[in-house]
Amino acid sequence: MIVIDSQDILPPDAIDFVKSQWPIADKVHFGHEVEWKKEKKALIAKDDVQIVGVLEYTIQAGVMYIDEIIIAHDQQGKGIGKMLMEHVEEIATNDHLHKIYLDTGATWPAVKFYEALGYIKTGDLPKHLAGQDYVIFSKFL
Numbered sequence: 030m031i032v033i034d035s036q037d038i039l040p041p042d043a044i045d046f047v048k049s050q051w052p053i054a055d056k057v058h059f060g061h062e063v064e065w066k067k068e069k070k071a072l073i074a075k076d077d078v079q080i081v082g083v084l085e086y087t088i089q090a091g092v093m094y095i096d097e098i099i100i101a102h103d104q105q106g107k108g109i110g111k112m113l114m115e116h117v118e119e120i121a122t123n124d125h126l127h128k129i130y131l132d133t134g135a136t137w138p139a140v141k142f143y144e145a146l147g148y149i150k151t152g153d154l155p156k157h158l159a160g161q162d163y164v165i166f167s168k169f170l
Contacts, residue, residue: 063090072116074100074109084113093121095131114146121170128169135162 039047055062067089074082081104085096095117100110121129132154133139143166144150152165 065090069096072113074113076104082109082113084117086117088124088126091125091127093117093126093129095129098131110142111146118168118170126170128167130165130167132157132163132165135164140164140166 036043051065052062067087069085069087071086072084073080074084080101082098082100084098087094087096098110098113100113118129129148130151131143131148133143135153146168148166148168150164151167154163154165157163
């Protein structure tokens with residue numbers, strides 16, 4: 030009989046199980062093992078006194094996901110977001126990544142911002158976070 034048990038974190042035996050099974054699945058799906066380690070990093074924009082913007086991103090298997098980008102409300106429209114995005118694209122290029130992607134509210138002003146930076150809409154996330162419609166934007170490098 031199979032029993033399903035809910036856990037807050039993976040116990041050591043489940044971690045060992047996952048580590049033993051993913052290489053097999055990788056060979057079936059990709060023809061080789063894939064490095065799935067996630068690297069979480071951040072860029073911080075500062076003026077002379079304080080932080081004015083933050084961009085957090087995660088790199089995994091040749092792909093960068095922009096977790097969040099936030100600019101101080103009184104600093105928006107001054108090019109800080111563009112500077113952060115250009116810097117993160119430079120990192121992705123130098124690291125030989127093949128894609129950057131992110132998600133944002135479908136009706137938010139950020140949609141035009143990402144389109145102006147050359148990102149293309151690659152998906153919809155209906156009724157996503159807080160029940161709002163989101164879209165996925167990608168840039169292929």
